[in-house]
Amino acid sequence: MQEFLARLWRGLVAHVDTPLLLITLMLMAAGLPTVYSATYDANSHLLPQMLNMAIGLCAMWAVAQLPPQKLMRFGVPLYLVGVVLLILVFFFGIKVNGARRWLSLGFTRIQPAELLKIAVPLMLAWYFHKHEAVLKFRHYIVASLLLLVPFALIAKQPDLGTAILVGAAGFYVIFFAGLSWRVIVGLVAVAGAAAPFVWTMLHDYQRKRILTLIDPTTDPLGSGYHIIQSTIAIGSGGKLGKGWLEGTQTHLEFIPERHTDFILAVFSEERGLLGNSILLLLYLLLIGRGLLIAGKASTLFGRVLAGSVTLSFFTYVFVNMGMVSGILPVVGVPLPFMSYGGTALVTLSVGIGMLMSINTHRMLVRP
Amino acid sequence: MLASQSSLHASDRELSRFHFRVVLAAVAVLAALSLLGARFYYLQVLQHDYYSTRAEDNRISVVPIVPNRGVIVDRAGIVLARNYSAFTLEITPSNVEDLEATIDGLSKVLDIESKDKRRFRKLLEEGKSFESLPIRTRLTEEEVARFAANRYLFPGVEVKARLFRQYPQGSVASHAIGYINRINKRDLEKIAESEQAANYKGTDHIGKTGLEHHYEFALHGETGYEQVEIDAGGRAIRSLSRTPPVQGNHLTLTLDIKLQEIAEKAFGDRRGALVAIEPSTGGILALVSSPTFDPNLFIDGIRTEDWDVLNKSRDRPMLNRALNGTYPPGSTYKPFMALAALETGRRTAGQTISDPGYFNFGGHHFRDDKVGGHGTVDMYKSIVQSCDTYYYQLATDMGIDAIAGFMGQLGFGQRTGVDIDGESEGVLPSPEWKKRRFRRPEQQKWYAGETVSIGIGQGYNSYTPIQLAQATATVANKGVMYRPHLVKYITDSRSGEKTMIEPEPLRRLPWKPKHVETIKNAMVGVNTHGTGARAFAGAGYTSGGKTGTAQVYSLKGSTYKESAVKKELRDHALFIAFAPAEEPKIALAVIVENGGFGAQSAAPIARMVIDYYLLGKLPKGVAEEDDVKED
Numbered sequence: 001m002q003e004f005l006a007r008l009w010r011g012l013v014a015h016v017d018t019p020l021l022l023i024t025l026m027l028m029a030a031g032l033p034t035v036y037s038a039t040y041d042a043n044s045h046l047l048p049q050m051l052n053m054a055i056g057l058c059a060m061w062a063v064a065q066l067p068p069q070k071l072m073r074f075g076v077p078l079y080l081v082g083v084v085l086l087i088l089v090f091f092f093g094i095k096v097n098g099a100r101r102w103l104s105l106g107f108t109r110i111q112p113a114e115l116l117k118i119a120v121p122l123m124l125a126w127y128f129h130k131h132e133a134v135l136k137f138r139h140y141i142v143a144s145l146l147l148l149v150p151f152a153l154i155a156k157q158p159d160l161g162t163a164i165l166v167g168a169a170g171f172y173v174i175f176f177a178g179l180s181w182r183v184i185v186g187l188v189a190v191a192g193a194a195a196p197f198v199w200t201m202l203h204d205y206q207r208k209r210i211l212t213l214i215d216p217t218t219d220p221l222g223s224g225y226h227i228i229q230s231t232i233a234i235g236s237g238g239k240l241g242k243g244w245l246e247g248t249q250t251h252l253e254f255i256p257e258r259h260t261d262f263i264l265a266v267f268s269e270e271r272g273l274l275g276n277s278i279l280l281l282l283y284l285l286l287i288g289r290g291l292l293i294a295g296k297a298s299t300l301f302g303r304v305l306a307g308s309v310t311l312s313f314f315t316y317v318f319v320n321m322g323m324v325s326g327i328l329p330v331v332g333v334p335l336p337f338m339s340y341g342g343t344a345l346v347t348l349s350v351g352i353g354m355l356m357s358i359n360t361h362r363m364l365v366r367p
Numbered sequence: 368m369l370a371s372q373s374s375l376h377a378s379d380r381e382l383s384r385f386h387f388r389v390v391l392a393a394v395a396v397l398a399a400l401s402l403l404g405a406r407f408y409y410l411q412v413l414q415h416d417y418y419s420t421r422a423e424d425n426r427i428s429v430v431p432i433v434p435n436r437g438v439i440v441d442r443a444g445i446v447l448a449r450n451y452s453a454f455t456l457e458i459t460p461s462n463v464e465d466l467e468a469t470i471d472g473l474s475k476v477l478d479i480e481s482k483d484k485r486r487f488r489k490l491l492e493e494g495k496s497f498e499s500l501p502i503r504t505r506l507t508e509e510e511v512a513r514f515a516a517n518r519y520l521f522p523g524v525e526v527k528a529r530l531f532r533q534y535p536q537g538s539v540a541s542h543a544i545g546y547i548n549r550i551n552k553r554d555l556e557k558i559a560e561s562e563q564a565a566n567y568k569g570t571d572h573i574g575k576t577g578l579e580h581h582y583e584f585a586l587h588g589e590t591g592y593e594q595v596e597i598d599a600g601g602r603a604i605r606s607l608s609r610t611p612p613v614q615g616n617h618l619t620l621t622l623d624i625k626l627q628e629i630a631e632k633a634f635g636d637r638r639g640a641l642v643a644i645e646p647s648t649g650g651i652l653a654l655v656s657s658p659t660f661d662p663n664l665f666i667d668g669i670r671t672e673d674w675d676v677l678n679k680s681r682d683r684p685m686l687n688r689a690l691n692g693t694y695p696p697g698s699t700y701k702p703f704m705a706l707a708a709l710e711t712g713r714r715t716a717g718q719t720i721s722d723p724g725y726f727n728f729g730g731h732h733f734r735d736d737k738v739g740g741h742g743t744v745d746m747y748k749s750i751v752q753s754c755d756t757y758y759y760q761l762a763t764d765m766g767i768d769a770i771a772g773f774m775g776q777l778g779f780g781q782r783t784g785v786d787i788d789g790e791s792e793g794v795l796p797s798p799e800w801k802k803r804r805f806r807r808p809e810q811q812k813w814y815a816g817e818t819v820s821i822g823i824g825q826g827y828n829s830y831t832p833i834q835l836a837q838a839t840a841t842v843a844n845k846g847v848m849y850r851p852h853l854v855k856y857i858t859d860s861r862s863g864e865k866t867m868i869e870p871e872p873l874r875r876l877p878w879k880p881k882h883v884e885t886i887k888n889a890m891v892g893v894n895t896h897g898t899g900a901r902a903f904a905g906a907g908y909t910s911g912g913k914t915g916t917a918q919v920y921s922l923k924g925s926t927y928k929e930s931a932v933k934k935e936l937r938d939h940a941l942f943i944a945f946a947p948a949e950e951p952k953i954a955l956a957v958i959v960e961n962g963g964f965g966a967q968s969a970a971p972i973a974r975m976v977i978d979y980y981l982l983g984k985l986p987k988g989v990a991e992e993d994d995v996k997e998d
Binding site: 176204205238272276288 | 381384389392393402403410411414415417418556560
């Protein structure tokens with residue numbers, strides 16, 4: 001009996017990467033009380049967020065059990081389903097607040113763009129893996145097109161935050177697959193030259209957000225408000241913070257979206273620079289662990305997927321923290337494992353699960 | 368294990384290139400996160416004093432200043448919607464310790480009705496506890512003084528001046544002007560969709576119907592704001608900077624409010640609608656839907672009792688019949704049918720038929736109103752005497768597709784695009800329409816017998832009064848068709864610049880002038896010696912008209928006797944007209960629900976309206992010093 005239990009336990013933890021799990025749990029432990037603090041005076045989101053976390057952890061564990069060869073098989077179908085859903089959104093999506101992001105299934109609504117955060121890196125990693133021995137320049141072109149289609153559909157909705165995350169995830173795969181530096185430098189030059197044209201193509205509100213970033217006081221009632229109030233929250237937190245549930249900016253409702261995208265403002269106000277430093281350290285450890293897994297991965301698929309997923313985490317963290325602290329424009333990107341919201345939690349957990357899978361199945365595929 | 372094999376083939380060069388990139392990524396991540404760390408250090412250590420001052424000791428609050436909503440005036444400058452400032456008693460719930468005790472205390476000093484408390488609670492539930500919420504509106508000077516004397520008892524309670532909307536004409540033209548009411552969730556979505564969210568901070572009312580709704584963003588103006596320092600108690604200490612609001616733009620209408628009032632009075636307590644249009648511009652002179660309602664009831668949140676009265680009344684006063692009522696046009700359709708016949712070459716004006724009093728189609732007798740028939744009938748006589756048989760036969764000869772094609776050009780069965788939202792389409796019957804409308808194949812088929820009664824404006828025909836008025840104006844204007852509109856120009860409140868709503872012709876119908884003349888002549892005949900003659904006797908100007916009666920209730924062969932039929936099932940009375948005949952200045956359509964014959968109840972209303980508009984003549988019983996209030 002005891003041996004059976006021991007075997008069961010070994011089976012259960014065989015594909016779990018302890019450092020990744022610990023870091024994730026610590027981030028969740030920092031996030032939960034913050035969600036509580038941000039929402040307790042209205043209706044607490046504590047229990048639903050705990051449920052979200054439980055679902056996320058289950059998804060993480062389940063994905064970790066799948067060997068990379070199995071993960072690879074999901075690439076094409078997930079990508080195709082995702083793109084078809086995005087096209088459906090384009091034509092039949094529900095418009096909420098001026099953006100067409102949701103698809104109604106009758107009983108519930110889904111946001112297909114979220115799926116692409118996983119499907120795009122999977123698909124591209126599979127594609128490069130398939131052509132590994134014969135990688136030519138044209139493969140990079142095809143990969144870019146595969147990335148561009150969902151990216152354009154999401155940007156068109158418009159959902160700049162998700163478009164950035166999907167675009168970044170795809171770019172990281174292409175980057176790690178060995179895209180030549182000459183092309184990268186060329187692209188950067190082209191992007192620089194195209195910036196004025198992109199500016200004219202942006203939506204009014206997106207342009208306003210960028211302008212507001214340069215001088216938030218020009219629009220104190222509109223988008224400048226978020227930045228002004230969140231920098232006040234962070235700055236007033238000081239070295240040690242005002243203490244849990246003590247943030248005046250938070251509890252006097254100065255902070256908008258305070259349990260979702262702007263949760264860092266609440267955390268910073270109540271936990272101060274000390275809390276922020278710990279948070280940065282945790283994310284740094286998470287990213288470091290991910291890059292280590294990428295470096296040690298035994299297949300091209302594993303390498304580029306792990307690299308892309310890890311840098312995606314970095315993108316979430318950098319874009320969100322940069323936005324809340326007022327050095328990047330306001331785009332809808334949550335803070336991993338801190339922000340309230342089930343969809344993001346599951347997506348991020350699946351990412352961790354994939355890293356675990358790549359790391360723990362490494363030995364098995366070696367001859 | 369294909370995957371593992373190929374990975375073994377990865378050359379060392381490729382692998383080391385990958386590793387180099389991973390290291391590079393790690394360095395970039397470290398740099399970026401350090402940047403964030405530095406930013407936090409800057410905000411939380413170096414700038415901490417500055418931000419904690421802003422956050423705790425003196426919070427700087429941005430207070431929106433709501434702009435004055437634009438004014439609406441009629442074509443003569445008479446005010447239809449304006450604002451006035453009144454004192455309100457407001458509570459900021461977050462600054463009050465015991466809300467119940469405060470409200471109880473206040474009701475000892477001032478009259479606070481249960482309605483006021485209900486509204487306050489509703490606002491509170493919307494979660495605006497940091498805003499100042501009105502508990503009593505429209506305080507008198509004496510009440511303000513009484514509160515001021517007791518003010519020290521009520522921290523967190525203040526008297527503020529707020530702007531209120533007012534409709535000085537009361538219920539006159541309420542369907543055209545519409546009203547404003549509190550912003551709800553759906554309005555908020557509309558605001559967000561139009562990227563107006565920042566401009567609506569502080570605004571709590573929005574146009575709900577009519578012009579107030581359609582021109583919401585023009586009327587609203589630009590919200591100003593004031594940066595104020597607030598102490599820990601939430602009280603404003605001093606103003607730091609102030610950007611004044613910009614008043615909303617003003618609307619000047621094509622509507623003539625006196626004409627409108629006369630038209631509304633002419634309806635009395637009868638249900639119905641009237642639309643009068645200036646044919647040469649499409650400007651709407653009067654837009655009546657009877658009965659009306661008082662839009663002032665809605666401004667402050669309507670009382671439940673008032674809402675019940677409006678909503679449960681069988682007369683449905685909230686329904687805008689001019690735009691949303693759809694009626695069969697009855698015989699008012701005949702002039703348009705006759706024009707279609709001339710234009711398609713199916714008839715000449717002189718061609719005659721002989722009317723035995725019925726039309727035989729496949730063994731079924733379609734009856735004419737006149738027993739024994741009208742004898743020999745040409746086109747002129749068919750309109751003047753309203754001969755049904757002529758049109759039964761004409762419709763059959765033309766066929767449904769030709770009729771639908773011509774009438775579609777005239778705007779029947781389509782939204783006119785008037786500047787009030789939510790207009791109904793009506794029904795222009797055609798085989799395609801039937802296919803769309805019905806599910807079962809046997810219902811989808813168009814039967815030739817159904818075309819017969821289309822000719823006299825019955826059957827599936829169903830149009831809004833504004834469509835009928837637009838078609839009449841188009842004939843009066845010799846085929847040049849305009850989009851009916853209520854606003855003549857918008858005045859920019861800052862520059863005083865006027866933006867005309869240009870009367871661009873919607874389309875120019877290529878009718879032969881001779882054909883239009885034939886129809887207009889016949890319609891003049893109606894008002895001189897035909898079915899409209901009695902209503903227009905001694906008018907002093909020449910006018911064209913056409914009576915109509917629309918069946919509400921199918922009689923199944925028995926003779927229609929008004930007195931024998933219950934009032935709700937009586938026929939609708941219709942009348943269309945234009946005047947003066949030579950150079951029409953006004954064209955209109957009138958519908959009196961269950962009014963019986965058009966000549967009897969609808970034509971006299973048209974006469975009163977045209978008399979006033981052309982001659983300035985007031986109908987009997989309306990004194991010169993009218994109660995249209997001027998400003």
